[in-house]
Amino acid sequence: MGEENKQFESLVELLKTKITEDGVTRVVQERLDTARKGLEEKRRRFLRSKVLYKVISDISMDPSCPMQTEIADNLTLAELSGCIDLGSTEGGHANSPGDRITTLALESDDIQRPPTSLQLQKVLKQSIEERLFDQNKALYLIVSQDNGTTELKASLLHPHLLRLHDKISGIVSSAKDSEKEMTILNSSLDEALRKQTNILTKMEAGLDVLINKHYKGSKLESTSVQVQYMRAKCETLRLKIKSLLMEVINTTYNKESVK
Numbered sequence: 001m002g003e004e005n006k007q008f009e010s011l012v013e014l015l016k017t018k019i020t021e022d023g024v025t026r027v028v029q030e031r032l033d034t035a036r037k038g039l040e041e042k043r044r045r046f047l048r049s050k051v052l053y054k055v056i057s058d059i060s061m062d063p064s065c066p067m068q069t070e071i072a073d074n075l076t077l078a079e080l081s082g083c084i085d086l087g088s089t090e091g092g093h094a095n096s097p098g099d100r101i102t103t104l105a106l107e108s109d110d111i112q113r114p115p116t117s118l119q120l121q122k123v124l125k126q127s128i129e130e131r132l133f134d135q136n137k138a139l140y141l142i143v144s145q146d147n148g149t150t151e152l153k154a155s156l157l158h159p160h161l162l163r164l165h166d167k168i169s170g171i172v173s174s175a176k177d178s179e180k181e182m183t184i185l186n187s188s189l190d191e192a193l194r195k196q197t198n199i200l201t202k203m204e205a206g207l208d209v210l211i212n213k214h215y216k217g218s219k220l221e222s223t224s225v226q227v228q229y230m231r232a233k234c235e236t237l238r239l240k241i242k243s244l245l246m247e248v249i250n251t252t253y254n255k256e257s258v259k
Helices: 002-018 026-060 068-084 118-144 154-162 164-215 218-252
Strands: 085-088 100-102
Touching (some): 068 085, 068 118, 118 154, 118 164, 154 164
Antiparallel strands (some): 085 100
């Protein structure tokens, strides 16, 4: 028996080296971690590109921008270049990747994009920085709820904006912890309510049996008999007291005492 326990313990230790607590092999877990990291990096690049595209789109529609027309033209050409390639058809076998599908059979080289001037790059960079600063400043004021930083210069406000990511991460983490705590509390409350409901159900069933089988119909009869008995007993006591009273009066006021 002891030898079997040792073999079982060694087998468990071997499984711990091969399998994680979630029941996934170490190799698969490493692949999952790598895939998650790659997906997170792609998500960040996508969000960064989406924010940048939104900002440039806003700048291209801003009449106050000194080079609005040039920015709008370049943005349109870039959008067209990205809309040409629609993918490819599935090939018949592994060596045939399939036919490439494009919009109106155009190629990316068919759209000529003029070189971006240094002045355009400078204006675009400055406009992007200003808009991102204003948006981050507004977000910082919402998160910090500090009205004293509203009139700060950009150079003084910049360190606060650099720490904005950590502050938001802390708020998100705190919100997740609060959500987990609320989930646990709700589960405990539901369990307590379930137990109380079961107890009340049992009490209701017991009271129903007590009323229908032992109280209902018999209580009225016993109460009526008890009332009649108590009435007769009270009447007897009244007569006894009256008899004693008459005896006391007769003894006190006899013929001799009256004379």
